[in-house]
Amino acid sequence: MSVLSRIRGTLRRLAGRFTRREDGAVTVDFVIVVPAFLMILVAGIESGVTLTRQVILDRALDIAVRDLRLGRIEDPSHAKLRTSICENVVIIANCETVLLLELVEVPTRPWDLPAPGTQCIDREAEIEPEVTFETGGSNDMMLIRACVIIDPLFPTTPFGLGLPLDATGGYQLFAMAAFVNEPRDM
Numbered sequence: 001m002s003v004l005s006r007i008r009g010t011l012r013r014l015a016g017r018f019t020r021r022e023d024g025a026v027t028v029d030f031v032i033v034v035p036a037f038l039m040i041l042v043a044g045i046e047s048g049v050t051l052t053r054q055v056i057l058d059r060a061l062d063i064a065v066r067d068l069r070l071g072r073i074e075d076p077s078h079a080k081l082r083t084s085i086c087e088n089v090v091i092i093a094n095c096e097t098v099l100l101l102e103l104v105e106v107p108t109r110p111w112d113l114p115a116p117g118t119q120c121i122d123r124e125a126e127i128e129p130e131v132t133f134e135t136g137g138s139n140d141m142m143l144i145r146a147c148v149i150i151d152p153l154f155p156t157t158p159f160g161l162g163l164p165l166d167a168t169g170g171y172q173l174f175a176m177a178a179f180v181n182e183p184r185d186m
Contacts, residue, residue, distance in 0.1 A: 100120055
């Protein structure tokens, strides 16, 4: 009997003994299933929180737009409108520092819409980007866009959800509303 055939025989016996043993079988299933289950659970939680933040941002913007349209905000400015929105946003941390607004008039004669895309705050820069903020006149159609930078709850889920991250590791939420200024008494 050659050395090679003895080695094969020994390996077959060891493999046969190994395949007949059942201890540790549950551990293998656990190791395979639990990480996949936890990934799905974490992605579900992150998706739910993200959608909740989006809905609350949309609602807060709608409330602020109603106040702006009806003239409840005296001498509207970027800071006053941002404060009005942030008063109604409870689930976004540091709302005053991560929210950027753009308010522009939409001309109705040529129907010239602003360029697509909303500008967001760059959290690495020390200055805020310059945005257009025009309150418009009576019966003017206005478009307001809001952008908030949000940090994910779990650092690995943005990759699973396909969220585009900025340089600081946050992702952007957008809200937009259009309204017509109410006629003002002259």
